[in-house]
Amino acid sequence: MKSNEHQEQMEKIVSLCKRRGFFYKGSEIYGGMAGFFDYGPLGVALKKNVENIWWHMFVDSQDNMYGVDATLVMHPNVYQASGHAKNFADPMVEDLKTNKRYRADHILEENGVDVVGLSPDEMNILIKEKGIKSPDKNPLGEVTQFNMMFQTFVGANADSESKTYLRPETAQGIFTNYKNVLDSFHPKLPFGIGQIGKSFRNEIAPRDFLFRVREFSQMEVEYFVAPETWESNFEFFQKRVWEFISAVGIDAKKVSELEVSPEDRAHYSERTIDFEFEYPFGKKELYGLAYRTDYDLKNHGEVSKVDLSFFDEDKKERFIPHVIEPSFGLERTILAILSSAYSEDEVNGETRVFLKLIPEIAPYQFAVFPLLKNKPELVEKAKEVYSVLKQRGVRVIFDDNGNIGKRYRRQDEIGTPSCITIDYDTLEDSTVTVRDRDTGEQKRVKIEEL
Ligand code: GAP
Numbered sequence: 001m002k003s004n005e006h007q008e009q010m011e012k013i014v015s016l017c018k019r020r021g022f023f024y025k026g027s028e029i030y031g032g033m034a035g036f037f038d039y040g041p042l043g044v045a046l047k048k049n050v051e052n053i054w055w056h057m058f059v060d061s062q063d064n065m066y067g068v069d070a071t072l073v074m075h076p077n078v079y080q081a082s083g084h085a086k087n088f089a090d091p092m093v094e095d096l097k098t099n100k101r102y103r104a105d106h107i108l109e110e111n112g113v114d115v116v117g118l119s120p121d122e123m124n125i126l127i128k129e130k131g132i133k134s135p136d137k138n139p140l141g142e143v144t145q146f147n148m149m150f151q152t153f154v155g156a157n158a159d160s161e162s163k164t165y166l167r168p169e170t171a172q173g174i175f176t177n178y179k180n181v182l183d184s185f186h187p188k189l190p191f192g193i194g195q196i197g198k199s200f201r202n203e204i205a206p207r208d209f210l211f212r213v214r215e216f217s218q219m220e221v222e223y224f225v226a227p228e229t230w231e232s233n234f235e236f237f238q239k240r241v242w243e244f245i246s247a248v249g250i251d252a253k254k255v256s257e258l259e260v261s262p263e264d265r266a267h268y269s270e271r272t273i274d275f276e277f278e279y280p281f282g283k284k285e286l287y288g289l290a291y292r293t294d295y296d297l298k299n300h301g302e303v304s305k306v307d308l309s310f311f312d313e314d315k316k317e318r319f320i321p322h323v324i325e326p327s328f329g330l331e332r333t334i335l336a337i338l339s340s341a342y343s344e345d346e347v348n349g350e351t352r353v354f355l356k357l358i359p360e361i362a363p364y365q366f367a368v369f370p371l372l373k374n375k376p377e378l379v380e381k382a383k384e385v386y387s388v389l390k391q392r393g394v395r396v397i398f399d400d401n402g403n404i405g406k407r408y409r410r411q412d413e414i415g416t417p418s419c420i421t422i423d424y425d426t427l428e429d430s431t432v433t434v435r436d437r438d439t440g441e442q443k444r445v446k447i448e449e450l
Contacts, residue, residue: 009280009339009342010280013280013342014209016353016413017043017338020413021041021042021043022043022046022414023043023209024037024038026215034206035203035212035214035215036213036214037213041363043334045364046337046361046362047330047334049361050248050337050361053247053248053361055194055219057243057247058244058326059194062192064187064190065193066192068174068181068195069195069197070172070176071167071173072166072167074164074172074176077303079165079172080303081299081304082268083295084149084165084168085147085149085165090203091105091120091123091146092104092144093140093142095134095140095141096139096141097138098136098138100136102134104120104127105118107127107134108126110135113130116264117264123143124142149165149166149201150200150202151163151164166200168201169199170196170220171296175300177193178222179308181193182310188313189226190225191224193221193222194220196219198215198216199217201214208279209335216329216330217331218327219327219330220325220327221325221326222292222296222323223237223324224323225321225324230291230322234291234324240326248360248361249340249341249356250277250340251340254278254339254340255275255336256283257273257274258273258276259272260272268292269293270293273288273289274287274288275289277339286336287332288327289325291322291323291325292324296323297321297323301320337361340356352409353409353412354415354437355412355414355415356437357415357417359417363415364396364414364416365395365396365418366396366397366418366420367399367407367416367418367419367420368385368386368399369382369419369420369421371421371422373400378423378424381422381427382422385420386398388447397411404421411437412437416437419435420450430448431444432444434450
């Protein structure tokens with residue numbers, strides 16, 4: 001595909017998401033806010049399916065994994081200890097005329113500069129040397145560091161004492177609960193804690209639909225290991241990330257690993273692999289896998305004065321566990337799923353749009369139609385089949401609007417894998433037509449075999 005075709009595909013996905021109720025702009029009736037999206041009814045369904053697969057793979061199916069759901073607003077000392085108060089910043093540059101602010105690395109990239117490993121000072125020099133201007137063709141100021149955490153004040157006084165932040169990663173809610181889990185469950189090493197929840201980042205330049213937003217969800221594991229075993233545990237999770245990619249129906253051929261250079265790693269990491277996906281707007285980070293050493297527990301122990309060491313009963317040794325962290329963005333997962341699934345073909349000379357979602361992820365697994373809307377006996381039977389499936393816990397939708405062809409198109413567009421039609425034969429022999437979304441193939445199936 002050429003780049004304008006990629007752009008076109010992205011626009012089609014964005015428009016489908018809005019039209020069919022996957023995503024809406026946040027606060028849309030007030031014009032929306034950059035970097036905030038609301039999940040619509042189908043988006044919520046998709047999100048829950050992704051979360052359930054993740055939770056099952058990383059928490060429920062494992063013997064040594066525990067789940068938590070920590071608060072979004074945390075004690076200010078958390079961010080001192082975690083290093084986010086000092087280090088969680090992006091390089092920013094301002095248009096000296098319009099005062100619009102941009103990511104300095106993005107401006108450089110757009111001007112053909114490879115920014116890997118560049119410090120803010122080096123970016124500054126390059127912008128000056130190359131005479132790079134803002135997108136509005138105005139001179140740019142100095143590159144500064146902008147802290148991305150959202151500030152808030154707790155209680156009635158808005159002063160420095162009450163100031164804290166919304167969490168920028170779910171990980172910190174895990175580290176602050178590490179000792180609670182140790183004390184309640186007495187696990188041996190290695191063990192892990194998983195969490196799914198919201199994170200907030202005041203991104204300088206939110207962009208590319210769900211890719212870079214200011215409020216998003218993360219699915220993270222902090223896996224506590226004996227220091228000498230970090231490499232094997234890192235490799236274990238490297239494989240698990242690939243398994244998850246396949247389990248949610250992301251096209252694995254579009255994913256590749258990037259060993260992140262030391263200069264580009266987060267402040268807490270001694271090794272990071274980024275899993276990158278070929279989005280329609282380019283190859284960008286999907287997930288991260290990091291070796292966080294004992295950085296977080298050591299610092300939280302020092303700042304809180306609480307002993308966060310672990311006593312290994314077998315070795316009779318006390319030490320601070322090291323941490324392996326696979327980190328998954330939920331919105332990026334959904335964008336990768338939608339980009340992998342978006343398909344078009346031609347049916348009867350018309351373009352048909354369909355989402356090749358796997359049944360585990362699709363908002364609905366089945367749609368049930370009566371062949372004719374104005375025949376009560378068909379409608380009644382179709383409603384009966386619909387209710388039985390629904391009671392069995394199948395995600396199913398009933399549709400009797402427009403002709404069958406239109407109903408198929410509507411279901412194709414939201415990725416429903418199978419459509420069931422109830423016709424006059426159904427009343428005779430209890431069979432229905434099941435039509436496959438991808439091939440259009442139709443089969444006669446007994447109702448009880450559905
Ligand atoms: N706890 C580690 C951590 O937060 P990160 O690389 O900053 O590491 C992890 O973020 C994942 O969260 C990313 O790989 C991505 O999937 C997602 N993510 C990060 N920033 C995001 C944003 N602004 N919008 C959407 N997803 C984001």
